[in-house]
Amino acid sequence: MKQFVFLSVLVTAGFLFSEIAPAQDGTSLKEASRNIRSVKADFLQKRFLQILTKPLLSEGRLFFYTPDSLRWEYLNPLRSVMLQKGNSVQIYNFSEGKWKPEMTQAVEARRMVLAELSQWFQGRFNESKTFKQGYSPGPPARVTMVPGEGINRFIQRIEIVLSARPGVIDRVEIEEPGGSRTSIEFRNVEINSSFSPEVFEKP
Amino acid sequence: MIWRKSLDIFLLGFLILSTACTPPLSRKTLRPGSPEDLPGCYAIFPSEPWESVHKIEATFRGGGSFSLLGVTKGEPSERRLQSLLLTPEGFILFDAELRDGEMAVRKAVPPFDSPAFAGGLMEDVSLLFLPPQEKPGGWGKETDGTMICNWEGPDDSDTEIKGSMERGWRILRRDKYKEVIKEVALNGPFVNGLASHVELHASEPAPYTLRMTLVQPSP
Numbered sequence: 279m280k281q282f283v284f285l286s287v288l289v290t291a292g293f294l295f296s297e298i299a300p301a302q303d304g305t306s307l308k309e310a311s312r313n314i315r316s317v318k319a320d321f322l323q324k325r326f327l328q329i330l331t332k333p334l335l336s337e338g339r340l341f342f343y344t345p346d347s348l349r350w351e352y353l354n355p356l357r358s359v360m361l362q363k364g365n366s367v368q369i370y371n372f373s374e375g376k377w378k379p380e381m382t383q384a385v386e387a388r389r390m391v392l393a394e395l396s397q398w399f400q401g402r403f404n405e406s407k408t409f410k411q412g413y414s415p416g417p418p419a420r421v422t423m424v425p426g427e428g429i430n431r432f433i434q435r436i437e438i439v440l441s442a443r444p445g446v447i448d449r450v451e452i453e454e455p456g457g458s459r460t461s462i463e464f465r466n467v468e469i470n471s472s473f474s475p476e477v478f479e480k481p
Numbered sequence: 482m483i484w485r486k487s488l489d490i491f492l493l494g495f496l497i498l499s500t501a502c503t504p505p506l507s508r509k510t511l512r513p514g515s516p517e518d519l520p521g522c523y524a525i526f527p528s529e530p531w532e533s534v535h536k537i538e539a540t541f542r543g544g545g546s547f548s549l550l551g552v553t554k555g556e557p558s559e560r561r562l563q564s565l566l567l568t569p570e571g572f573i574l575f576d577a578e579l580r581d582g583e584m585a586v587r588k589a590v591p592p593f594d595s596p597a598f599a600g601g602l603m604e605d606v607s608l609l610f611l612p613p614q615e616k617p618g619g620w621g622k623e624t625d626g627t628m629i630c631n632w633e634g635p636d637d638s639d640t641e642i643k644g645s646m647e648r649g650w651r652i653l654r655r656d657k658y659k660e661v662i663k664e665v666a667l668n669g670p671f672v673n674g675l676a677s678h679v680e681l682h683a684s685e686p687a688p689y690t691l692r693m694t695l696v697q698p699s700p
Contacts, residue, residue, distance in 0.1 A: 325571035329554045329563055332697065334534055336569060355536050355696040356548050358569040371548040373538050378546060460571055 317342040319467040323352075326459045333461075347478040363478040370481040377481040409436070416440070418448060430455070441467075511619025511631045518622045522630035525642065525650050525667055526612040527674050531555050534697035535679070537566075542688045549574070551693065555610050564606050566593060579603045597686075605681060605691065608654060608663060613640055646671055660684075672698040 318341050324333040338352040351359040357372030369380040409423040419440040425433055437451040449463040532554040540546040552565040559580060566575040576588040577599055586599050593599075613632040620630040629643040637657035644650030646669065654663040663683045667676035672695060679693040 323571065325567070327552065327565070329552055329565060330532055330534070330697075334550065334552065334567070334571065334697065336571065352569040355534070355694075356550060356569040358548065371546075373546055373548050380547070 313470075315344055315470050316473070317467070317469060318471050318473060320465045322463045322465065324461040324463070326457075326461070328457050341473060341477045343475070343478070347475070349477045359481045361478055361481070368481075372481075417442065511617075511621060511629065513617075513619055514621040518620060518628065519617075521622060521628040522617050522620050522642065523612050524628065524646065525644075525652075525674075525676070526557070526610060527555055528557055530557070531673065531675070533675055533695060535693040536696050538692040540690045540692075550696070553606060553610065557611070560611060560614070562603070562606050562610060564603065566602075575599070575602070577603055579607060601683075605663075605683070608640070608652060609665060609667075609679065609681070650676070656685075 318339075320339045321337070323336040323338065325336070326333045336352050336356070337354045338350070340351065341347075341349040346362065346364055348362040349359065351357075359370050359377075361368045361370075370377045371380055372378075409425050412422040412424070414420045414422065421438040421440070423436040423438075424430075425435075434453040434455055435451075436453075439448045439451070440446075441448045446467045446469075447464055449461055452460045452462075454460075533552070535551040535553070536548070537551045538546065538548050548569075550567040550569065550571075552567060554563045555561065560582070561578065561580045563576070563578045565573055567573055573588055574590045575586075575593040575598075577584060577586040579585075584599065584603050589599060593602075613634070615632060617630040618633045620628070622628055626645050627643060627648070628645060630641065632640045634640065639655050639659075641653040641655070642650060643653075644667070649666065649668040652663075652665040652667070653661050656662045662685050663681065665682075666678075666680045668678040668680075670677050675695055675698050677695045679691070679695075681691040681693075683689050683691075
């Protein structure tokens with residue numbers, strides 16, 4: 279379950295922060311979270327690597343249902359989906375025309391990476407002792423999270439850019455030491471829309 | 482009658498011996514060809530600095546497979562290649578550089594952390610993107626425009642490339658027994674000199690296949 283902490287926290291915290299944007303403080307987080315039942319969105323991920331002059335682009339979509347159901351799906355260039363429902367976590371890759379469960383060792387590798395990420399994101403944002411938070415009213419409004427000693431070996435800063443539309447975030451920026459960074463832009467965000475629970479069970 | 486039987490046995494023996502002694506049919510003995518055809522031997526290898534992103538689907542004997550993104554950057558003049566493997570999320574699982582034959586692994590996450598994997602991967606990347614250092618021992622252009630070039634390796638291995646931009650290319654790596662141990666098919670369209678579709682079959686040390694689709698070519 280740890281391996282989804284990054285994504286879960288990213289999604290929930292991101293959207294919850296956007297929800298509490300009018301309140302402009304972390305203490306409203308829990309209150310605001312009561313209004314969030316589900317999130318559905320498309321995303322465009324831009325991975326900036328020092329080796330590449332142009333970012334590596336990936337497109338995908340996510341479904342989230344409180345408290346712990348998540349579908350984080352990449353559609354292009356690789357089709358891959360990570361499903362979490364409670365404590366159950368499954369990873370599938372679309373290859374040779376069908377969905378295949380991720381090979382055990384590769385899952386372990388990704389678990390390891392995600393576990394590494396999870397160390398950066400333990401706890402909720404507003405309760406985090408690891409990250410120092412800051413809020414900038416903008417526009418656009420931004421929540422900035424700076425990690426403390428240790429975690430800053432892996433991540434320098436997270437910035438959540440909020441949309442003017444209540445309940446929607448525009449993007450999340452994750453900066454790493456050494457110049458690499460990841461930007462995830464959310465589109466077509468739907469809060470509390472209904473969708474089949476099967477999205478968390480089947481690739 | 483006896484004479485006829487003896488002849489049959491002789492012919493059969495001759496046939497067996499000649500078959501056993503003949504190199505694989507696909508292998509041609511080449512001599513140095515026309516100097517103006519020589520650049521054709523390097524047509525599939527980028528000559529300027531380049532970078533690429535490939536979707537990689539790997540399958541292994543026994544049915545194991547993985548899909549990852551491969552990022553490669555090349556500096557041909559320095560015979561330098563940097564290669565990364567990333568998960569769909571963009572996490573780096575493997576990062577290594579090859580410069581003038583010397584390999585430096587910067588990051589390797591299990592199960593990609595064995596020296597054998599690193600060596601094998603960088604050997605495959607070299608096979609795909611770097612021509613052998615020496616001049617080919619033989620080359621020629623067939624009447625239909627197909628180039629064929631052969632490089633002898635120091636350990637009696639050899640590398641052969643054959644094809645054209647229109648019909649695609651093949652790279653064959655043979656061991657000292659002249660058995661094909663790696664075969665690569667490069668098919669177009671070619672974008673900035675890079676093949677859009679690459680398929681590599683390796684037979685040793687353990688058989689595997691890599692299918693690579695060009696996602697982002699050089700700028």
